[in-house]
Amino acid sequence: MDNKETYLQIFMEKERVAANKEQTIDVLVRIVPPAESAESGERPKLNIGIALDRSGSMDGNKMRQAREAAKYCVDELLPTDAFSAVIFDGNVDVLFTNQPATNKEMLKRGIDRIEARGSTALHQGWVQAGLQVSERLSGGGIDRVLLITDGQANVGETRTDRIVQQAKDLAERGISTSTIGIGQGFNEDLLVPMAEAGQGNAWFVEEPRDMVRIFETELKGLVAQVGNTVTLGVTPSPGVKVEDLLNDFETDASGRYILPNLRAGSPLDVLVRLKIPAGEVGETLLAANFELRYTDQATQKPVTVTAMGEVAYDTAAAVAELRTNDQVLTTVTLLTNARARKEAMEYMDEGEFDDAASILRMVAFATDDAFDVTPSAELEQEIEAVRDLNRLIADRSNDMLTRKRMSYERDLRRKSR
Amino acid sequence: MVQLLQTLKHMEYHGVRELARAAEHFLRSIGTTQEKGTVADYPNERTIRYYITEGLLDQAIEKRGVTSIFGYEHLLTLLVIKKLQALGLPISVIKDLIAGKSEDELEKLFGEEIHVFTDKKELDVFRASIGHTDDSDAVLLDSEGITPAAPPSAGNEAKEYLESLLMERSDRPERLPARRPPPAAPRLSRGTSDWRRYEIIPGVELHVSRGFRAPKDLNWRQRVLVLIDGILDSRERR
Known part of the structure; x- marks a missing residue:
């Protein structure tokens, strides 16, 4: 990761998708800023x-x-x-x-x-x-x-x-x-x-x-800030629809997602869920165009980086053999858990502590499952955090703390931090 | 314009607020506005304090109790700063330009047309066109001087935005509404029996305390008018 320029990496849920049916696929757009900010020793004022x-x-x-x-x-x-x-x-x-x-x-x-x-x-x-x-x-x-x-x-x-x-x-x-x-x-x-x-x-x-x-x-x-005023535009090809953006970023007036500032050495993962049309075996589809825009911290000039998400169709049997991409699975898990935290908070606010607790239990299972498939330090940390939340909500010893933790953990997960 | 200034020679301003209002009053009366739209048109209390800390404006002449007293030179300097800002000059350059200037020189600076050049050639061409090589009416900036580090619009937009929030705030109660005194009691009528009301024009009343005796001093009266003008103006702008 010794890049000087920010680039986009696209990870598809699976390398290929099953032909002949409409389906939803997860696409991970990883924004990779330079490993170090600009010239050595220089940092923004x-x-x-x-x-x-x-x-x-x-x-x-x-x-x-x-x-x-x-x-x-x-x-x-x-x-x-x-x-x-x-x-x-x-x-x-x-x-x-x-x-x-x-x-x-x-x-x-x-x-x-x-x-x-x-x-x-x-x-x-x-x-x-x-x-x-x-x-x-x-x-x-x-x-x-x-x-x-x-x-x-x-x-x-x-x-x-x-x-x-x-x-x-x-x-x-x-x-x-x-x-x-x-x-x-x-x-x-x-x-x-x-x-x-x-x-x-x-x-x-x-x-x-x-x-x-x-x-x-x-x-x-x-x-370490290398870019500010960061937005991501997602343009699906004809026939393709953006179903969801799991980070729940707000959009600006032109429909672009508003992203946090870019930091050297800290990639930002954005998970886009696309609905794609049926295709023939052997066919490929340019599913969507991703366009990152930001203001470079050092030069104060606008920067645009683009990447395409490409899908290749194959037989259902061949696709079933394929492994789900580890990065995609991890990101989906973390972002789904972020959403679950929000939901649990809403239950807490309504006084429905049992419902909040059951959501957190499900989060714990899902995270364990993901870890079994693709073990990583990130998921291990998440398992710890979720375990703490489960403990806190079970004994109801400190609801304020529970809620605050959920709120901040959700914020951090959404921003890959 | 300088003649107009002469009438203000012996005025005193009690506090930064009055000084700001007097400057605003004057600038409005001569119809000056900033062309670039990047700097606030009129000085306010905050900008005046800022100029004082930055050394552009001198400290108050004296303190009476807790009130700082400002005089003609303060007003004049303030007017010059605003004029130079309107020409797009950064504060650092203005500071150099006005440093050590006498009252006369400041008056001259305020009264005359000033031309700003970022290019020596342009300046020479201009001088040739008016047929002299005197420096006094022209300001030459190196290109670094005129390019403030921040895009000026961004800087001042942030500041102006925050100042507008403060203005808004002063319309609101300091405390939560529950603690607000009942709105039926207007501020001026505290101790009602001691006050007299005079309608000056429809919609504007003056409340004067019964025991109040207005000083004969013309200076003082002028100040009161400036204060009233400031109140009416700030209401207009909200």
């Missing part, structure tokens, strides 16, 4: 605005860890990067206006003085952090707000749909948003969609001690 919740509930360990994480962030920045921070409770204060990350000691001393108090003006905190970021846009780099909170928005704008829409609007204007939810009191139904709409990442910090690690992952992701 970062312009990071932290919006840190300092409401009363953050008191103690959470605040201590948040401070450590923010300081870690400062340490990792280069003098050419920019840093700003706002802190919010019921009010919003600008702790650091946007400035080059040069005087790190001063920045860190300021962070050390933050203490918890008051209620949660989450929306305004986010807006103000965005304003700080907007003061010194990186130009070809990454301009991002990191919203860190453990609570629910309860002062100012509190409507989830409005805030999510605003995060989308802001991302379209060049500033992305990542959200970091700490503990169990925050609203994942705000923070996860907000980060998705905001073209950033959603992180769930179960334990305050995970904070620094999460920051590390977020920053590594930023540094």
Whole structure:
């Protein structure tokens, strides 16, 4: 995987399909960004605005860890990067206006003085952090707000749909948003969609001690970003229909799927389900055209990459002998499980815990089956995660945690992360 | 235009907000708008604070209590910054252009037509056409200077969008609706018995506290008019 350019790999469920019948096939479109971002040592300029919740509930360990994480962030920045921070409770204060990350000691001393108090003006905190970021846009780099909170928005704008829409609007204007939810009191139904709409990442910090690690992952992701404003167009040939896209990505006005940002060394798997017409043995069909478009991080130029999905027809007997592609099976399993998590959450919200639990049990069986066919570290990890969820929902000891885990795991699976 | 400025020579502005309004008032009265559509047409409190931190604008002349007092030179500098921004000059270049300029020089900069060139040849051609080689009326930028790192539209769009959210927010209650005082009690009528209402024109009333005595100072009166104008304007824009 030593490619310099992003390319698409197409995996068909099976090498050939049975002739003489209409059928549904799974096609995996793997987007493979370069293994390393651009020239060695070069990374996009970062312009990071932290919006840190300092409401009363953050008191103690959470605040201590948040401070450590923010300081870690400062340490990792280069003098050419920019840093700003706002802190919010019921009010919003600008702790650091946007400035080059040069005087790190001063920045860190300021962070050390933050203490918890008051209620949660989450929306305004986010807006103000965005304003700080907007003061010194990186130009070809990454301009991002990191919203860190453990609570629910309860002062100012509190409507989830409005805030999510605003995060989308802001991302379209060049500033992305990542959200970091700490503990169990925050609203994942705000923070996860907000980060998705905001073209950033959603992180769930179960334990305050995970904070620094999460920051590390977020920053590594930023540094590795090779493409933004990523969309995938799927054009089926005449007679072929797109039945489903298992990642459940939203589409833009022209029907293209909106994908997460591309990161060096992290392929993104998109699973498209196509309905194809009957064909003759020996015939081939160009089932669909896939067109990836994004803005290259280094050059800020648009890039287009295309690939075709081709199907070859064979006798039913010959096709029955063929093995299902391992990559396709794994991806289908992970994405189906992501959907199942959403369904289980919906049952939980209605108070139908038995139904939620039975869905999770089915997920466990399906994942075990997939692992038997094509063992991989990915599936092993998934088995672990699903086992944890089953345990959590069975003893009902912590429904908030269960729901949050499901929400975030679903988000990560959809984005191959 | 410079004559118009003379009337403002001795004005004081109490706080960033007033300074912003006065600048806006002035720019509106002379009908200036940004051509490029990439920079906000009028300065607001935030941009003024930003200019101060960036060193484009001087700190307030003095502090009275918690209020910062600004004067004519602040207003003038602000007007010049806006004018240069309208020509598409990046802040870093504007900073250099206005650094160390006297009041007279700033007035001149504000009053005169300014031409911006990114190419030395173009500048020479222009100079030849007007028959002199004086530098004072022309700005030559190297191509790096005029190309801000970020596409300007993207940068300012983000900022303007966020500022519009703040504006929207100030229309809304600070707290959840449940905590909002009953809407029947308008803000100005607190302690109703102490206030007098005057209808200035249909639709606009002035409420004056009974014990209030307006200072004779013309400066002060001008400020009140600017404030009222600002309120009416900001309502229009919503």
